[in-house]
Amino acid sequence: MAAPLPIACLNGAFLPLAEVRISPLDRGFLFADSVYEVLPVYAGRPFLFIEHIARLERSLGEIRMHSPLTRSEWATLLTELVARNGGGDMYLYVQVTRGAEEGRNHALNASLVPTVFLMACPLAPLDESVRITGVGAITTQDERWARCDIKSTSLLANVLAKSRAADAGETEAILLSGGWLREGSSSSVMIVCGGVLHAPPYGPEILPGTTRDLALRLAAEAGIAVRIAPIAEATLRSADEILLSFATRGVLSVTRLDGKAVGTGRPGPVWSALAAGFAHYRQILAGTPLLPAG
Numbered sequence: 068m069a070a071p072l073p074i075a076c077l078n079g080a081f082l083p084l085a086e087v088r089i090s091p092l093d094r095g096f097l098f099a100d101s102v103y104e105v106l107p108v109y110a111g112r113p114f115l116f117i118e119h120i121a122r123l124e125r126s127l128g129e130i131r132m133h134s135p136l137t138r139s140e141w142a143t144l145l146t147e148l149v150a151r152n153g154g155g156d157m158y159l160y161v162q163v164t165r166g167a168e169e170g171r172n173h174a175l176n177a178s179l180v181p182t183v184f185l186m187a188c189p190l191a192p193l194d195e196s197v198r199i200t201g202v203g204a205i206t207t208q209d210e211r212w213a214r215c216d217i218k219s220t221s222l223l224a225n226v227l228a229k230s231r232a233a234d235a236g237e238t239e240a241i242l243l244s245g246g247w248l249r250e251g252s253s254s255s256v257m258i259v260c261g262g263v264l265h266a267p268p269y270g271p272e273i274l275p276g277t278t279r280d281l282a283l284r285l286a287a288e289a290g291i292a293v294r295i296a297p298i299a300e301a302t303l304r305s306a307d308e309i310l311l312s313f314a315t316r317g318v319l320s321v322t323r324l325d326g327k328a329v330g331t332g333r334p335g336p337v338w339s340a341l342a343a344g345f346a347h348y349r350q351i352l353a354g355t356p357l358l359p360a361g
């Protein structure tokens with residue numbers, strides 16, 4: 068994992084990441100009382116900006132907070148952070164905590180000032196071998212809380228699941244619960260059966276994925292049938308293709324699940340169509356404004 072880029076932003080001030088200081092009494096540190104977003108940036112332009120900010124606003128609303136910035140203020144801040152880190156391709160990490168207080172109190176204190184932290188990280192092009200061979204995944208039980216639709220920084224169960232994948236030498240852990248597919252430890256999961264792209268419905272148990280939403284839209288536009296319905300573990304295991312989607316990598320093909328080949332054991336045609344669709348969509352967006360005029 069490459070080191071973050073040098074310039075970060077804390078509460079509106081740009082400064083070297085190495086100089087950022089946050090109080091140990093910040094509720095983000097004490098309680099994981101905070102939410103976050105991860106946005107890719109291509110050719111200096113944050114990708115799916117409105118979708119990410121809308122999800123941030125929703126996450127904040129679900130934890131009884133308001134966004135501390137307007138959409139236009141977010142756009143200005145993010146654009147400035149990208150420019151100060153030299154533009155090009157990168158990804159941005161945005162975290163909003165409920166703020167620091169005098170002491171450790173479980174109960175909410177409405178008068179706190181939120182902490183807003185942003186940093187930028189390098190986004191290296193996808194390794195060619197990943198395009199050719201895909202990635203491996205394991206399955207594991209979903210041990211997370213009951214509100215995974217909130218993009219909370221309380222990620223311990225995700226971290227442990229990802230570690231189990233790493234122990235097995237694989238890229239992602241696909242989470243199952245009661246015999247049903249949920250999502251990846253840091254990705255959405257879709258599958259292809261008989262040419263139809265399937266995805267589980269949104270609900271409190273999974274995060275609404277910005278990349279998944281775009282993938283399903285691009286698939287439909289490319290004439291691929293899309294079905295949103297719960298996916299049983301047995302269906303996952305017999306899928307022709309398994310796809311992971313997440314902001315930093317777009318769509319990846321899972322070609323090995325729990326050590327067994329998925330479909331042909333190579334990235335399949337729906338993955339290829341989506342990878343091409345994403346590349347094309349990035350070009351269409353290049354140079355366009357982040358927010359509609361007016």
Ligand code: PDD
Nearest residue numbers: 105252253254255274276277278313314
């Ligand atoms: N994670 N589900 C989970 C649990 C995730 O952590 C993520 C993304 C997604 C996909 O969402 P999106 O397509 O909007 O990135 C689904 C980010 C990349 C992370 O935590 O780094």
